[in-house]
Amino acid sequence: MLRVTHAGYLPQYLPLTAAATHFHLALQPRPLDTVVIDGTHPATQGMIGRVTFSMAQVRNQPALGGEADLVKALQTLPAASGGAEGSSDLHVRGGSRGQNLYLLDGIPLNHSSHLFSLFSVFNPDAISQIDFYASGFPLRYGGRLSSVVDIQVRAGHQHRWRGKVDLGVVTSKALIEGPVGKKASLLVAVRSSYLELFNLGREAQVRAERWESRSLLNLGFADLNAKYVYAPKPGQRLSLSYYGGHDRLHDLRNGVSNLLDNWQRLRTQGGSLRYQWTPKARWYMEGTLYGVDTRTRSEQATYSFDRRLIQPPDSLFFLQPEVQLDTVSAGTRQGQYRQASLGGRFHLQTQLGRRHTLEAGGEWARHGFWPGDIQQREVVWQPRYRESFVAQSQALAQAWEGALYAGYQGQASARWSVSAGLRLAAWQHERTRYLHPLPRLQLGWRPGNWGMLQLAYDHTVQYPHALVRPEQFVSHTAWVPSTDRLRPQQAQQVSLGLGDIRLGEGIRLASTAFYKRLRGLSMLPYLPGEVMWVNDWEHRLRAPGQGRAYGFEWHLHVRRPRWELSANYTLSWSERQFPGLNRDLWFPDDFDRRHQANVGLVFPFHPNWKFTAFWAVASGHRIQLPRDRVPGNPFTGSYYLFDRYNAHRLPLYHRLDLAIEQRIDLPQQRAWGWRASVYNAYY
Known part of the structure; x- marks a missing residue:
């Protein structure tokens, strides 16, 4: 017994x-009796380039607008950095933001941010675990160059129904979970912003203004996570996940003699069906089907007026003159971009004894790309009537992507470990086919109980290209396939790390050196205000480009009974080279940050109180500035002279974030709490 x-x-x-x-x-x-344990695990998890953490660590970060953000927590890691100030973009070891693979319960998400990069799309209340890889990629992951962010949505409670409501400064959230019968559970989490409520009624005022220039900016988003889990028998698990997100931006500007009405919308829907089976103690099988659809729509209307003042009669001199607006011209612009994928994965793993594991699997996907569907219409009434209409619609581009892999993991001895395998990736677009063998290798040596030395080699390929156009409020992203003209992106990376160094009780240190080489990069030039910026993209691209990144990373974690501290420092270089740019010479990348460091402190000074602080410092971004201006003459206009591309750097960036929170437990397993945070405390 x-x-x-x-x-x-x-x-x-x-x-x-x-x-x-x-x-x-x-x-x-x-x-x-209720006992709350809020702890974290050191960032280093044994495997080089991999970090696994729970949402408790994400919530320990002081949040912008009180909203805990998963991607902003990843930005604090040594291998990663953020983009613009406050954004949820992720740049990993010299890569761009379009080279990261985000998997939400197996759903690949190309757009990972809300409010156009202000918040991430991942609801922290619905997430159980995050696996982040900057190197040492397992064979089952592929399709992106720089990193993998594998996010697991947690299952609903199996024994009772319960819920949670969270009211924040920018967003509000609600979650409900519970059992469905004896073998199933359900979780539903919704989140929405309400910044638009502060501008109720202002739109009519801005449109009706006749004397002064006025403007209105509305931002908003909403998302929904749902997961149903069914376990029919021991060792079997079937899960169905859904994600839906919607972003909207409304920019209204009344210049009295002109009116600009701009709408931007982004909608993403995705779902996955996953089946996990453990037929025997040493066997594990998993199959996943997924689908995702992302649509971006832009609408802009411009009106020009002839402003006339109608004076009141002399007997009514005390009245204000009336303003009459006669429409001179009107123009509308509409654009839509779309990318959809339907695919599946399977994974098989078996253990041969206690020290050896074999794995194999594959995946396939069908992609659809609509990089540009744009219409532009203009009507002019004065001084004479004129009408024009331009439409640009690029045909649907379909592509097939597939991969097969097989590998081995094991321990050669008590001190040596090895992980080796081969991933074979394939791509087909019309009559163009690509086939890439991608070897991956990891070696580990543990000289003693104080640390582990690891060496990793990764070869990755990315077939879809992300064309990014940054603007004042919105960064448009259009995904396009690899073709006979635009070749796939490839990266090779070598990492050498010394991890799990124990300097004392509760003190751990990890250090990593890396070198990465990128090929097949693309850049799409565009003009400010250009509407059809993806028009004829295949012939306008600067490609193929190259990239290289190298540097050193350090991570220190200190755990004490009353407090916990984490410190990170990165010294790195990131460069690019494109034909026809900077005289074909290498130049610094936009987000080439030489130095980057941060320190985080978690101090639970009372069982129900917790104080957190986070301080970050980093070198400024690279920018392009002119060194001189040549005045114009009767034959030519004025123009600027530039030095090397991205030759200038912004000033040193640093900030201090603070947060304090309280939790109070109530009878019947209920609780309430509050949290206050300050972003950039000494601004």
């Missing part, structure tokens, strides 16, 4: 026989 016990649960007795080697347990809970 086998007796199973666990704190908080009633004991359970199971008959033990020679054939019974695998048990599925569902213990009955025992009522206990």
Whole structure:
């Protein structure tokens, strides 16, 4: 007889026989007093380039607008950095923001931010675990160059229904979860911003203004996460996940003699069906089907007026003159970009003894790209009537992507470990085909109990290209396929790391050196205000470009009974080279930050109170500035002279974030709390 016990649960007795080697347990809970344990695990997890953490670590970061952000937490890691100030863009070891693979329960998301890069799309209340890879990529991941962010949505509570409501400065959230029968559970989480409520009624005022220039800017987003989990038998698990997100921006400007009405909308929907099966103790199988659709729509209307003052009669001199606006011209511009994918994955893993593991699998996907569907219409009434209409619609581009892989993981001895395998990636667009063998290797040596030396080699390929056009409020992104003219992007990276160095009780240090080479990069030149910026993109691209990045990373984690500290420092270089740009010479990347460091402190000074602080400092971004201006003459206009591309750097960037929170437990397993945070405290 086998007796199973666990704190908080009633004991359970199971008959033990020679054939019974695998048990599925569902213990009955025992009522206990509420005890809240809020802890984190050191960032280094043994594998080079990999960090695994829970949402407790994300919530320990002081948040912008009180909203805990997963991607902003990733930006604090040594291998990653953010883009513009306050954005949720992620740049990993010299890569761009379009080279990261975001998987939400197996759903690949090309757009990972809300409010156009202000917040990430991942609701922290619905997430259970995050795996981040900057190198040492497992064979089952592919399709992007720089990093993998694998996010698992947690299952609903299996024993009782419960909910949570969170009211913030910028957003509000609600979550409900509970069992569905005896073998299933459901979780639904919704989130929405309400910045637009502060501008209710102002739109009519801005449109009706006749004397002064006025403007209105509305931003908003909403998203929904849902997950249904069904376990029909021990060792079997079926899960269905859904994500839907919607972003909107309304920019209205009344210049009295002209009116600009600009709308931007982004909508993403995705779902996945995953089946996990453990037929025997040493076997594991997993299959996933997914689909995702992302649409970006832009609408802009421009009106020009002839402003005339109508004076009142002399007998009514005390009245204000009336303003009459006669429409001179009107123009509308509409643009839409879309990218959709439908695919599946399968993974098989078996253990050969206690030290050896074999894995194999594959994936396939069908992609659809609509990089540009634009219409422009203009009507002029004065001084004479004129009308024009321009439409540009690029045909649907379809592509197939597939991959097969096989590999081995094991321990050659008590001190040596190895992980090796081959991933074979394929791509087809019309009559163009690409095939890339991608070897991956990891070696580990543990000289003693104080640390582990690891070496990793990764070869990755990315077939879809992200064309980015930054603007004042919105960064437009259009995804296009690899073609016979635009070749795939490739990266090779070598990493050498010394991790899990124990300097004392609760003190751990990790250090990594890396070198990455990128090929097949693309850049799309555009003019400010250009509407059809993706028109004829294949012939306008600067490609193929090259990139290289190298540097050193350090991570220190200190844990004490009363407080916890984490410190990171990165010294790195990132450069680019494109034909016809900077005289074909290498130049610094836009986000080439030489130095980057941060320190985070978590101090629970009371069982119900917690104080957190975060300080960051980094070199400024690279920018392009003119060194001189040549005045115009009767034959030519004025123009600027530039030095090397991205030759200038912005000033040193630093900030201090502070947060304090309180949690109060109530009877019947209820609780409430509050949290206040300050972003950039000494601005």
